[in-house]
Amino acid sequence: MPHFRALDKLDRKLLNHLQKDNQIPTRVLADKLHVSQPTCLRRIRDLREAGVINADISMVDPFALGYGMLAFLEVSLLNQADEFMHEFEARMNKEAEVMQCYFVSGEYDYFVVVHVIDMDAYYQFVRRAISGPGNVRHFHSRFPMKKTKFTTRIAFDEKAAELQVKTGK
Amino acid sequence: MPHFRALDKLDRKLLNHLQKDNQIPTRVLADKLHVSQPTCLRRIRDLREAGVINADISMVDPFALGYGMLAFLEVSLLNQADEFMHEFEARMNKEAEVMQCYFVSGEYDYFVVVHVIDMDAYYQFVRRAISGPGNVRHFHSRFPMKKTKFTTRIAFDEKAAELQVKTGK
DNA sequence: GCTGAAATCACACATTA
DNA sequence: TAATGTGTGATTTCAGC
Numbered sequence: 001m002p003h004f005r006a007l008d009k010l011d012r013k014l015l016n017h018l019q020k021d022n023q024i025p026t027r028v029l030a031d032k033l034h035v036s037q038p039t040c041l042r043r044i045r046d047l048r049e050a051g052v053i054n055a056d057i058s059m060v061d062p063f064a065l066g067y068g069m070l071a072f073l074e075v076s077l078l079n080q081a082d083e084f085m086h087e088f089e090a091r092m093n094k095e096a097e098v099m100q101c102y103f104v105s106g107e108y109d110y111f112v113v114v115h116v117i118d119m120d121a122y123y124q125f126v127r128r129a130i131s132g133p134g135n136v137r138h139f140h141s142r143f144p145m146k147k148t149k150f151t152t153r154i155a156f157d158e159k160a161a162e163l164q165v166k167t168g169k
Numbered sequence: 170m171p172h173f174r175a176l177d178k179l180d181r182k183l184l185n186h187l188q189k190d191n192q193i194p195t196r197v198l199a200d201k202l203h204v205s206q207p208t209c210l211r212r213i214r215d216l217r218e219a220g221v222i223n224a225d226i227s228m229v230d231p232f233a234l235g236y237g238m239l240a241f242l243e244v245s246l247l248n249q250a251d252e253f254m255h256e257f258e259a260r261m262n263k264e265a266e267v268m269q270c271y272f273v274s275g276e277y278d279y280f281v282v283v284h285v286i287d288m289d290a291y292y293q294f295v296r297r298a299i300s301g302p303g304n305v306r307h308f309h310s311r312f313p314m315k316k317t318k319f320t321t322r323i324a325f326d327e328k329a330a331e332l333q334v335k336t337g338k
Numbered sequence: 339g340c341t342g343a344a345a346t347c348a349c350a351c352a353t354t355a
Numbered sequence: 356t357a358a359t360g361t362g363t364g365a366t367t368t369c370a371g372c
Contacts, residue, residue, distance in 0.1 A: 007234070018227035022191070025346060036360045041348070054228040058187035061223045062323045065176070072273075072280070089317045096324030102313035104241075111241070111313065115323060144271035144280065148258045152321065154231045154284060155265030194367060205339045210369070 072142040074108035181325040188322040241311040243277035
């Protein structure tokens with residue numbers, strides 16, 4: 001049974017901390033926020049169960065591993081019937097090189113962010129996943145020279161705090 | 170003193186797991202990979218110290234919090250002297266709404282991904298951070314209708330594994 | 339890779355608003 | 356009634372060997 005509740009100040013403070021570091025002991029976090037350790041833990045558990053916290057992960061630096069090449073790939077499909085769009089999206093979901101994929105309006109249908117080792121790997125990716133399988137009318141590549149910012153942290157301002165949040169199941 | 174070493178199979182397996190879930194007890198992870206728990210822990214610690222693991226964080230679902238609106242913002246600067254580019258990049262770094270920023274070649278200089286609550290918030294953001302401060306020649310907004318994939322996980326194939334990785338400081 | 343001490347997590351229960 | 360705080364046992368981390 002789905003229910004709704006609003007995020008209060010404590011929730012927002014917790015999220016702001018956990019977005020930076022989720023390995024901090026609940027005891028330390030509790031002290032910082034002037035609540036007890038079990039309260040801290042309970043709130044975090046609830047945020048996870050509610051899906052506000054999607055996942056708890058280690059961030060790996062792609063450049064530290066030789067994945068120095070990034071590409072923006074714009075794709076327009078031949079056939080835009082629902083099943084074909086789903087087929088394309090499913091394919092992108094399976095491809096490990098695809099970091100992000102967006103359905104966009106305008107000249108192209110999809111905007112895809114691809115992370116690969118080098119140009120050869122990118123070429124192979126395009127042949128295998130884009131031009132190979134068919135149903136692609138046109139595609140266009142751009143190569144960002146530098147990633148100057150990348151964050152998964154979202155900001156919690158007052159307005160957002162007042163919004164109702166769908167929690168739990 | 171910086172030193173180099175290559176990632177072996179164990180490192181890659183560890184990273185593949187931790188990218189999905191960094192809350193798994195090292196004991197469980199050790200059993201899965203058929204190594205001892207302290208070995209597992211030491212490897213992970215080394216990967217963190219080496220900077221291969223950037224951060225350990227909770228991922229927050231922006232849509233669960235009412236941040237339902239995404240925008241692609243392309244910007245070209247008036248003055249492209251180094252100091253002005255740094256100034257723009259620094260500004261994007263400070264803005265909480267900016268999730269990603271890339272320096273690109275072509276018609277525009279920067280590709281910026283912005284995450285906001287609604288169109289009004291986006292308008293305010295553009296006025297404050299883009300058109301307001303000056304040195305922007307032209308900008309153009311696109312609004313992706315759906316994010317069909319977003320991951321921070323990078324793939325570890327054999328080729329990548331053989332690459333030398335800069336570790337330590 | 340094994341063992342053990344220290345720390346953390348996570349539960350039951352009393353308390354408060 | 357629902358959420359917080361206190362106290363306690365089970366797990367986990369992490370150092371020494």
